[in-house]
Amino acid sequence: xxxxxxxxxxxxxxxxxxxxxxxxxxxxxxxxxxxxxxxxxxxxxxxxxxxxxxxxxxxxxxxxxxxxxxxxxxxxxxxxxxxxxxxxxxxxxxxxxxxxxxxxxxxxxxxxxxxxxxxxxxxxxxxxxxxxxxxxxxxxxxxxxxxxxxxxxxxxxxxxxxxxxxxxxxxxxxx
Amino acid sequence: xxxxxxxxxxxxxxxxxxxxxxxxxxxxxxxxxxxxxxxxxxxxxxxxxxxxxxxxxxxxxxxxxxxxxxxxxxxxxxxxxxxxxxxxxxxxxxxxxxxxxxxxxxxxxxxxxxxxxxxxxxxxxxxxxxxxxxxxxxxxxxxxxxxxxxxxxxxxxxxxxxxxxxxxxxxxxxx
DNA sequence: AGCAGAATGCCTAATATTTATACACTCCAT
DNA sequence: ATGGAGTGTATAAATATTAGGCATTCTGCT
Numbered sequence: 559x560x561x562x563x564x565x566x567x568x569x570x571x572x573x574x575x576x577x578x579x580x581x582x583x584x585x586x587x588x589x590x591x592x593x594x595x596x597x598x599x600x601x602x603x604x605x606x607x608x609x610x611x612x613x614x615x616x617x618x619x620x621x622x623x624x625x626x627x628x629x630x631x632x633x634x635x636x637x638x639x640x641x642x643x644x645x646x647x648x649x650x651x652x653x654x655x656x657x658x659x660x661x662x663x664x665x666x667x668x669x670x671x672x673x674x675x676x677x678x679x680x681x682x683x684x685x686x687x688x689x690x691x692x693x694x695x696x697x698x699x700x701x702x703x704x705x706x707x708x709x710x711x712x713x714x715x716x717x718x719x720x721x722x723x724x725x726x727x728x729x730x731x732x733x
Numbered sequence: 734x735x736x737x738x739x740x741x742x743x744x745x746x747x748x749x750x751x752x753x754x755x756x757x758x759x760x761x762x763x764x765x766x767x768x769x770x771x772x773x774x775x776x777x778x779x780x781x782x783x784x785x786x787x788x789x790x791x792x793x794x795x796x797x798x799x800x801x802x803x804x805x806x807x808x809x810x811x812x813x814x815x816x817x818x819x820x821x822x823x824x825x826x827x828x829x830x831x832x833x834x835x836x837x838x839x840x841x842x843x844x845x846x847x848x849x850x851x852x853x854x855x856x857x858x859x860x861x862x863x864x865x866x867x868x869x870x871x872x873x874x875x876x877x878x879x880x881x882x883x884x885x886x887x888x889x890x891x892x893x894x895x896x897x898x899x900x901x902x903x904x905x906x907x908x
Numbered sequence: 909a910g911c912a913g914a915a916t917g918c919c920t921a922a923t924a925t926t927t928a929t930a931c932a933c934t935c936c937a938t
Numbered sequence: 939a940t941g942g943a944g945t946g947t948a949t950a951a952a953t954a955t956t957a958g959g960c961a962t963t964c965t966g967c968t
Contacts, residue, residue: 705816924955926952
């Protein structure tokens with residue numbers, strides 16, 4: 559629950575110049591900036607430090623620019639820390655890659671060279687977007703609405719899918 | 734819960750040629766194909782027909798290719814039907830636009846001219862991805878885990894945020 | 909080290925919700 | 939028109955939730 563100003567961000571890129579540039583860009587926005595050149599150290603670092611947000615480059619092997627590596631690390635991070643927002647970073651404005659990344663749960667996608675204001679904005683936004691915890695009943699109500707919508711209004715089917723009795727569904731909807 | 738084969742898809746594009754092409758591409762994949770040239774008729778149509786999936790073009794005003802219109806309609810659709818997958822369609826492979834679209838909840842992003850196999854695959858995938866409705870208790874459990882994680886394990890705080898009593902939190906966690 | 913406040917684990921009794929089951933009614937397609 | 943599916947409503951029994959309380963254990967702070 560860090561409120562943007564006292565949050566820790568982790569920047570991962572194999573190029574030290576990029577890490578330095580990121581530090582300069584972000585040093586007045588986040589309380590703490592951690593950097594890594596090797597993505598295979600991300601999970602280890604996260605066990606030791608309370609990381610709130612990650613900016614992750616997508617290409618680490620020289621000569622390979624498919625972004626596949628970045629997607630792999632994205633998945634690894636999200637598997638272990640599903641709520642920590644990950645913003646992807648790439649030098650290639652590749653639509654297919656951006657789409658894949660976001661579909662796999664990235665919070666946003668930034669291309670190099672970045673615009674400092676835009677980068678800061680996207681990172682802050684990603685952090686704030688998952689800051690507030692929804693009340694249990696509100697989350698339940700939203701899920702129920704979605705389920706009913708998916709069943710095109712068929713309450714019996716919705717109840718079955720949700721794993722509750724039809725009457726319970728009626729009850730919950732009255733509130 | 735239409736299982737891909739008996740699903741209804743709605744294709745929206747101002748160009749009738751595109752609509753015809755889409756029909757030919759999709760006629761053996763979906764049970765019913767609805768088409769619209771005017772996006773402002775989408776919500777009305779959805780009240781009358783059980784639409785399971787939407788393929789939405791992003792540019793409707795001639796000479797305007799920002800995709801802003803498409804994003805607007807995407808939001809309008811998602812506000813009313815947050816759960817119906819919307820796949821975006823555009824002639825311009827614009828990363829920024831794709832990212833905006835996905836962040837606003839689009840299921841996928843396809844560029845014209847499309848590859849028929851890819852289009853079919855993405856549409857089927859979008860449909861299947863939200864085919865399974867999570868059981869209410871599973872969704873609740875996942876949300877609780879996230880909340881506790883965010884409170885760094887402080888159960889009292891988590892309970893307060895979730896809007897339930899501490900004991901209830903214990904109960905729910907035992908299951 | 910020691911203290912105060914917070915968090916935990918567990919208890920009770922009063923409320924409330926959920927479940928299984930049932931019944932009459934409406935739609936809809938055969 | 940008939941059967942199947944969905945709706946709206948009702949009941950009692952089983953469960954869950956709540957507020958409140960009470961020792962005990964952490965924690966942070968001085």
